Amino acid sequence: MPPSSNTGFEPPRTRNRLAGSFVRYSRIYVALWKNSIIREMGFKTNFVLWILVEMIWFALQLGFIHVLYMQTDHIGSWSKWEVVLLMGVSHFIQQLFTAFFLNNCTQISEHVRTGRLDFILLLPASTRFLLSLRQVDLGGFVNAASALLVMAYAGQHLQLHPTLAQTVTFLLLCAVGVMIHYSLMFMMASISFWTVRAQGVIWGYYNLFNIARLPDEVFHGAYRAVFTFVLPMLLVSNVPARVVANKMATPGAVLLLVFMCAACFCISQFVWRLSLRRYTSASS
Amino acid sequence: MMKYWNVLSIGIQNTLVYRVNFLVRACFGLIPLSATLFLWDTIYSAKEPGGNVAGYLLSQMVSYYLIVTIVDSLTAVTEDDWQIAADIKDGNISQFLIKPIDYMSYRLSLFFSGRLVYTIAALAPIMLFIYLNRAHFVLPPDLFTWALFLLSTLMAGLLQFFISYTMALLAFWVTEVSTFIFILFAFEHIAGGHLFPLDILPEPVVVALKFSPFPYELFFPVSIYLGRATGAELVLGFAMQAAWVGISYLLARLVWRRGIMRYTASGG
Numbered sequence: 001m002p003p004s005s006n007t008g009f010e011p012p013r014t015r016n017r018l019a020g021s022f023v024r025y026s027r028i029y030v031a032l033w034k035n036s037i038i039r040e041m042g043f044k045t046n047f048v049l050w051i052l053v054e055m056i057w058f059a060l061q062l063g064f065i066h067v068l069y070m071q072t073d074h075i076g077s078w079s080k081w082e083v084v085l086l087m088g089v090s091h092f093i094q095q096l097f098t099a100f101f102l103n104n105c106t107q108i109s110e111h112v113r114t115g116r117l118d119f120i121l122l123l124p125a126s127t128r129f130l131l132s133l134r135q136v137d138l139g140g141f142v143n144a145a146s147a148l149l150v151m152a153y154a155g156q157h158l159q160l161h162p163t164l165a166q167t168v169t170f171l172l173l174c175a176v177g178v179m180i181h182y183s184l185m186f187m188m189a190s191i192s193f194w195t196v197r198a199q200g201v202i203w204g205y206y207n208l209f210n211i212a213r214l215p216d217e218v219f220h221g222a223y224r225a226v227f228t229f230v231l232p233m234l235l236v237s238n239v240p241a242r243v244v245a246n247k248m249a250t251p252g253a254v255l256l257l258v259f260m261c262a263a264c265f266c267i268s269q270f271v272w273r274l275s276l277r278r279y280t281s282a283s284s
Numbered sequence: 285m286m287k288y289w290n291v292l293s294i295g296i297q298n299t300l301v302y303r304v305n306f307l308v309r310a311c312f313g314l315i316p317l318s319a320t321l322f323l324w325d326t327i328y329s330a331k332e333p334g335g336n337v338a339g340y341l342l343s344q345m346v347s348y349y350l351i352v353t354i355v356d357s358l359t360a361v362t363e364d365d366w367q368i369a370a371d372i373k374d375g376n377i378s379q380f381l382i383k384p385i386d387y388m389s390y391r392l393s394l395f396f397s398g399r400l401v402y403t404i405a406a407l408a409p410i411m412l413f414i415y416l417n418r419a420h421f422v423l424p425p426d427l428f429t430w431a432l433f434l435l436s437t438l439m440a441g442l443l444q445f446f447i448s449y450t451m452a453l454l455a456f457w458v459t460e461v462s463t464f465i466f467i468l469f470a471f472e473h474i475a476g477g478h479l480f481p482l483d484i485l486p487e488p489v490v491v492a493l494k495f496s497p498f499p500y501e502l503f504f505p506v507s508i509y510l511g512r513a514t515g516a517e518l519v520l521g522f523a524m525q526a527a528w529v530g531i532s533y534l535l536a537r538l539v540w541r542r543g544i545m546r547y548t549a550s551g552g
Contacts, residue, residue, distance in 0.1 A: 049463035056470045064479045071337045071484065072327045204312035211319045218326045223318060 028125060029133060036136040047139060054143045058091055061213065062150070076217030081157040082245055083215060088151035090213035090237035092144050093177040099140025100178065104132050105185040109192030115281045128272060132186060155244070162244050173240040173254065176261045180236055183264035184208075186272065193275035212237050232260040287385060288393045295397030303405045310357070310406035314413050317353060321346055321417070338484035344510060346420035348481050350413070351506045356478070357399075357406045359441035359502070361448040364395050368452035369461045375549045388449065388536060395445050425511050432518070436505035439525050444472075444501050446532035453536070456543030477503030483512070497532065500525040
């Protein structure tokens with residue numbers, strides 16, 4: 001590690017500075033992880049119970065699909081196990097999002113309301129970084145693993161043997177999906193700078209998760225357009241699922257998903273900057 | 285009795301603050317609802333015209349979900365259980381113990397006021413949505429069915445309230461009740477008929493479910509509306525619903541009496 005990254009006295013070359021700040025932020029993140037683990041281990045029963053809650057809800061969604069397929073063989077071109085695979089992918093992405101970002105995003109309105117944001121603004125690191133990654137929800141990783149098991153099981157029924165390229169693309173697209181959920185949620189949480197009661201908006205985002213796990217072919221018209229090109233819920237899990245299930249006709253959807261991710265992130269950064277200007281500390 | 289009317293009116297004034305929140309909530313709720321309708325539409329379109337799923341024509345299936353939305357906005361317990369648990373945890377119920385007021389009746393009045401305001405706030409988006417789906421919307425066959433539907437909906441609301449109330453009282457014993465509330469909610473969600481009409485399930489499962497309280501929290505009033513519960517089934521259904529309302533009421537009273545003995549008024 002170059003010493004300049006710590007002292008910052010000598011003007012380093014840009015490349016060094018980038019590397020330096022990467023190291024610095026990695027260290028901060030490691031410290032945040034440690035804190036989160038310590039905190040979670042303080043409430044062990046609760047930790048296990050929350051995992052149980054998530055598993056029950058996941059099982060319930062799979063039960064719904066099972067009931068639907070008692071009435072039909074195909075929904076659009078999707079067979080039963082393909083939809084189970086899709087549900088697994090959706091749950092996987094959603095749980096990783098939960099693990100890294102969800103709690104942090106929901107707490108933003110609380111920081112604004114109580115004025116605690118003052119302290120975070122004063123810290124010598126990117127405020128967005130600290131707000132977004134303060135806590136890690138370890139239960140999310142356990143649930144993501146259960147989603148992987150469901151995917152593997154469905155893959156076996158479909159006799160899928162994904163190639164290395166498919167697997168790598170799939171994992172990258174899952175990361176893209178997590179970033180989309182994060183950008184949209186962060187943007188919605190920024191609304192709390194305007195109206196303090198932003199909880200309803202955040203709750204509303206849960207309804208969007210519900211669409212992400214359904215086959216895209218089901219939807220038509222304006223609904224499909226909105227949830228593809230504005231809030232890309234119909235791309236987030238459908239595209240990676242199609243990649244592993246060999247249901248991808250053209251690579252266009254992959255490009256669209258990546259483009260939407262970049263767009264969502266940029267817009268969320270813009271909204272965040274705009275919102276921050278409205279911050280007038282509470283209390284004090 | 286007068287004092288609970290006052291609680292009701294204060295409750296209405298307090299929840300009116302949340303009217304925009306309720307409106308937003310109702311609008312967001314229409315997103316997954318439309319998704320479910322799209323899903324069923326796709327399933328029906330693969331069948332021959334006039335085809336049915338377990339005796340449901342497409343219009344009946346669509347109506348099922350629309351009526352579920354209405355009954356749900358009239359009867360769902362949303363904030364009440366969290367507030368009750370918080371009251372116990374923060375020691376706020378102390379003041380009710382020394383006042384000549386019954387906590388359960390007090391909460392029930394607040395529950396009614398909350399549902400009333402929510403339903404009014406949600407009325408516009410839900411009506412607009414029904415209007416957009418009017419081609420598939422069916423009405424009950426006669427006035428008598430309407431009356432039975434409303435009676436059953438009222439009882440469904442009471443049942444939901446008593447069950448959630450009892451669940452929230454667990455806060456006397458454990459500090460964190462939210463996981464228990466979510467687990468119960470999951471069962472209510474699937475076994476109450478939120479996700480799909482229960483009678484598309486295999487016969488033995490339906491029969492078993494009818495002994496549980498869950499169908500009477502939602503599915504039963506909706507099936508009365510659709511004219512699917514008639515004759516002996518209707519009478520039996522009402523008997524079961526009334527029995528569950530009674531049992532859950534007694535259970536709520538019993539758990540309260542037990543809990544209050546353990547109550548330490550922390551922070552109060």
